[in-house]
Structure formats: structure tokens, C-alpha cells
Amino acid sequence: MIKMEDSAGGKILAVVSIKKDRVSGGAPIFFASNEEEQEKVASYLSRILDAMVHDLENGTYILVKH
Numbered sequence: 001m002i003k004m005e006d007s008a009g010g011k012i013l014a015v016v017s018i019k020k021d022r023v024s025g026g027a028p029i030f031f032a033s034n035e036e037e038q039e040k041v042a043s044y045l046s047r048i049l050d051a052m053v054h055d056l057e058n059g060t061y062i063l064v065k066h
Contacts, residue, residue: 010064014062015030015060015063016032
């Protein structure tokens with residue numbers, strides 16, 4: 001499970017995933033149907049939320065505000 005705050009003081013604002021069965025938690029979760037859509041949604045959200053995108057390399061991106 002992903003926590004809303006990491007140990008460095010940043011906050012996870014959103015999760016973008018293509019793996020519905022592997023994601024849960026307190027942050028808003030956006031599901032994409034493929035990797036192309038996932039990258040597009042993560043990119044748009046990063047601009048809207050002024051956040052950094054981090055690829056967890058397991059089918060999930062997190063957007064973090066530092």
C-alpha cells in the first residue's frame with residue numbers, strides 16, 4: 001500500500017497505474033488501459049498539480065509534491 005506522505009516530507013498526490021489489482025491507498029488512483037495512456041495521464045496531472053512523476057517500474061507511476 002502507498003502512503004500519502006513519504007519520509008522526505010513530500011506528498012503523494014496521485015497514482016497512475018495499468019495494474020488494477022496491485023494498487024490501493026489513500027491517494028487518488030487513475031487507471032490507464034495501456035502504457036501510452038498512462039504516460040499521457042501522468043504528464044497532464046504533473047502539469048496540473050505541479051508535481052514530479054516517478055516511475056516505479058511495476059506498471060505504476062506516482063506523482064509527488066516535494
